[in-house]
Amino acid sequence: MNRKHLALLLLAGCAFVPQLEAQIRHVEMRVEGMT
């Protein structure tokens, strides 16, 4: 039973980690007509 819980915890952890890391980190624009 403990092993099953541990496996489930690991699976849940794997599912969440990539989602937390994924994001837009930086945006850069080159613009014209700015005064």
Add this chain to the structure above:
Amino acid sequence: MKQHLQRQSGVANVDVSLIDGKVEVTPKEDGQIDPAGLLKATYDSGVSVAELDMTATGKIVKDTSGNLSLQVKPNQSFVISPNELSNGLEPLVDSATVVTVRGQLYKKPVGKQNKADASAPLKLLILEVKKE
């Protein structure tokens, strides 16, 4: 323009360089920034965008039409324009691997007849795949 951009959701900081016409947008930590919204806000402020590049981390997926896409949030992904670098990302489709890429999302069309259309869907042209 700076105020227009800073009002956009997910924007932490906007840095404008008047000398070289460069605008750098730093997203909030864990915030969801919308590049199309940034383009629109810039146009609305009366400034024309020549180019928009972004650096993003996400998973490589295929959308319902079979296009290679970079998914940065469950509800936010960018279709990738095919090039040599994007071909190298094919093996990562639907894997748990996250990848950081720098790419061009928008470039003003060349020529007088091709008017820039900020409402057109943005496609990501991969310029660099960063090693983490």
